Amino acid sequence: xNENHVYDMIIVGGGPGGYTSALYAARAGFDTIVLEKLxxxxxxxxxxxxxxxxxxxxxxxxxxxxxxxxxxxxxFGAKSEYAEVFNMDLTGxxxxxxxxxxxxxxxxxxxxxxxxxxxxxxxxxKELIGHGVAYCASCDxxxxxxxxxxxxxxxxxxxxxxxxxxxxAKKVIIVHRRDTLRATKIYHDQxxxxxxxxxxxxxxxxELIYGERLTGVRLKDTVxxxxxxxxxxxxxVSIGRKPTTDFxxxxxxxxxxxYIVAGENTETSIPGVYAVGDVRTKLLRQIVTAVADxxxxxxxxxxxxxx
Amino acid sequence: xxxxxxxxxKFGQLIHKEKPVLVDFWAPWCGYCRRIxxxxxxxxxxxxxxxxxxxVNIDEEPQIAEAEKIEIIPTLVLYRDGKAIDSIVAPESxxxxxxxxxxxxEKIKGGLLYx
Numbered sequence: 001x002n003e004n005h006v007y008d009m010i011i012v013g014g015g016p017g018g019y020t021s022a023l024y025a026a027r028a029g030f031d032t033i034v035l036e037k038l039x040x041x042x043x044x045x046x047x048x049x050x051x052x053x054x055x056x057x058x059x060x061x062x063x064x065x066x067x068x069x070x071x072x073x074x075x076f077g078a079k080s081e082y083a084e085v086f087n088m089d090l091t092g093x094x095x096x097x098x099x100x101x102x103x104x105x106x107x108x109x110x111x112x113x114x115x116x117x118x119x120x121x122x123x124x125x126k127e128l129i130g131h132g133v134a135y136c137a138s139c140d141x142x143x144x145x146x147x148x149x150x151x152x153x154x155x156x157x158x159x160x161x162x163x164x165x166x167x168x169a170k171k172v173i174i175v176h177r178r179d180t181l182r183a184t185k186i187y188h189d190q191x192x193x194x195x196x197x198x199x200x201x202x203x204x205x206x207e208l209i210y211g212e213r214l215t216g217v218r219l220k221d222t223v224x225x226x227x228x229x230x231x232x233x234x235x236x237v238s239i240g241r242k243p244t245t246d247f248x249x250x251x252x253x254x255x256x257x258x259y260i261v262a263g264e265n266t267e268t269s270i271p272g273v274y275a276v277g278d279v280r281t282k283l284l285r286q287i288v289t290a291v292a293d294x295x296x297x298x299x300x301x302x303x304x305x306x307x
Numbered sequence: 308x309x310x311x312x313x314x315x316x317k318f319g320q321l322i323h324k325e326k327p328v329l330v331d332f333w334a335p336w337c338g339y340c341r342r343i344x345x346x347x348x349x350x351x352x353x354x355x356x357x358x359x360x361x362x363v364n365i366d367e368e369p370q371i372a373e374a375e376k377i378e379i380i381p382t383l384v385l386y387r388d389g390k391a392i393d394s395i396v397a398p399e400s401x402x403x404x405x406x407x408x409x410x411x412x413e414k415i416k417g418g419l420l421y422x
Contacts, residue, residue, distance in 0.1 A: 037400035039342040046338040063341050082346060082401040100402035130379030130396050140379070142336055213378075 003103050007031050009301060010097055010106035012085050013244075014070065015042030016287045017277025018112030020294025022073035028302055033106075034073070035099060037084040041066025042114045043241075043278070044287055048138050053287050065287075085113075090251050090270050108272045108301040111248075111260060112294070115241035115278040115285070120152065122208050132214020133235050137161035140234075144169045147233035150217055151175070152205050158238035159183040159191060165236065166194045173230065175200045177222055205235070243279045255281050266297040272304050310351040310360040318363065318371050322386040327358045327415060329408065332375070332382045334366045339397050340381040346401040347383075354408065358385075385411040 009025045011018045014036030025032040039045060047062035056065075070080060083099035090096075090109060097104040117135040119125055125133055134140040137151075141164055149169045151162045154176035160183075166172045172194075179201045181188065191197060200219060207218035209229060216231040243259045245252075253261045253269035260275035262268050268275050274297035277290035313321060313330065322328050331347055333340035351360030365372040365380060375384065375391065384394040385408065393411040398404045 037402065038398075039345055041342070045342050048338070063338070082349065084400045084402045100400070136338065138338060142334075143379070 003105070005105065006094060007033050007104065007106040008305065009033075009108045009110060009298070010035065010095065010104050011110040011112055012088075012097065013042060013112035013114055013277075013279075014040040014080065015066070015112055015114050015277055015290065016044055016069060017114075017279075017290035017294045018042075018110065019066070019069040019073045019078075020291040021110045021112060021274075021276055021297050022078035022294075023069070023076060024295050024298035025301070026073055026076035026078040028298055030298070030301075032073075032078040033104065034070075034078060034080045035083040035085060035097065035104065036080060037082065037100075039063075039066070040070040040080075043116070046136055046138065050287065085247050087247065087249070088251065090273050093272075095272065107305055108274070110266075110274045110276055110294075110297050110301070111245075111252075111268070111279055112276045112290075113244035113247075113279050115243045117237065118240045118242045120205060120237055120239065122205070124208055124210065128208060128210055128214050131212070132210065132233065133208070133237065135237050137164045137236050137238075140236075141165050141168050144234045146170045148173070148231065149234035149236060150205070150230065150232045151236045151238060153238035153240070154178060154181045154183065155238070155240065156183045156187055159187040161236050161238050162197055163187070163190050163194060166197050169234075170196065172197045173200060173232065174198070175203050175205055175217075175219060177202065177204050200230075208235070241278065241285075245279060264296065265300055266293050267300055272301070274300060309348055310362050313361040313363045313371070314368055315370055317361075318368075321359065321361060323389045324359060327392070327412065328386045329354075329358050329360045330384050330386065331360070331362045332365055332372060332377045332380050332384070333362060334364060334380055336366075337380050343381050343398065343404070346404065350401065350404055350408070357412070358408070383407065387415050 008030035009032045011021050011034045014034050022034050044062040045066045049059045051059040083101040085099050087098040095106050095109045148171045150173045152175050162172050202222045203219040205217045206220045209216040218229050220227045259281045262275040262280040266274040276293035276297050278285045385392045395407040
């Protein structure tokens, strides 16, 4: 690799936002590279059925959609490299990105690193991943056939995880810290139709109980303070996501949850650096909004480079 | 060289080969396994001089998975002389897989020195 090469645009992250930036950048004649640490798609690639991305009337799985986006961008000349970003220096006119496969220099940088599942932060939670603790029902659900599982959370993803698990597991117990769900109505209807789902409202999981693997969880009632243990074989944590912004090292303005502060035009606090998709502050984190960001970032970058 | 699909018969032979053998335990329904797929093939090419890379579909070969105590997929295991040297579960990047391989190879080298 030539470390003196200057790209017009370096895109960090190969999800829908990243590869849409790559598509638009390549078509604008930008010398473009996408740095991705594992595979195209990001979080989307773990979703088996996407029914709200227009143009696929029978739905499409996230992995295939990601591959299509990658191929489409590459068809117009964008490059991809397996690289995990360790450090960035974004302050200069030329931006410097240090990765597991060397240093990349670019005139503009698009940050499309997305967000990852949030952890409960309990003792032994990490060690028990794969031994009862899981974050992805569509990935690990099959291990819980005819077992009892707990799902923590009350949003759309928690509820869709619970519905999916109810088809595999014997019993699904949803633990939610409030007394109502935040999930949208289409999910409520599905829930009510499902017989093997139980609710523990106003409860949090505050301890994992385990031998060689998880055997139960201790719940605490947020109203009465009462604690009780429920036995289970699996715990699916679905309490939202946290943005992947650790590597930015305070160079860019973040909000109090760690998201990059950027509006509709995707501009960050540093000129020539754009944030697209789930990693930026926005009201609705969806594939369609991520791809829109991707196009917008290139539009802004073109103006910036011309100046 | 692309990675080899391993069945029960091949597994016993392969892990006793002269070269270290890297095995990816996976299943078609596993999303994380698919994410690793392309990077794993790249690695199997890049490391073809020093190791043999194979894959075990645990749905088709449940006996191997059980015998090797694979509880979660994707799990990558590096074997040498029939022994599992080390394993990694759901690596999050290509570089994590490479670091795992290099560390496991170091263990083998270290072990040989003291034998």
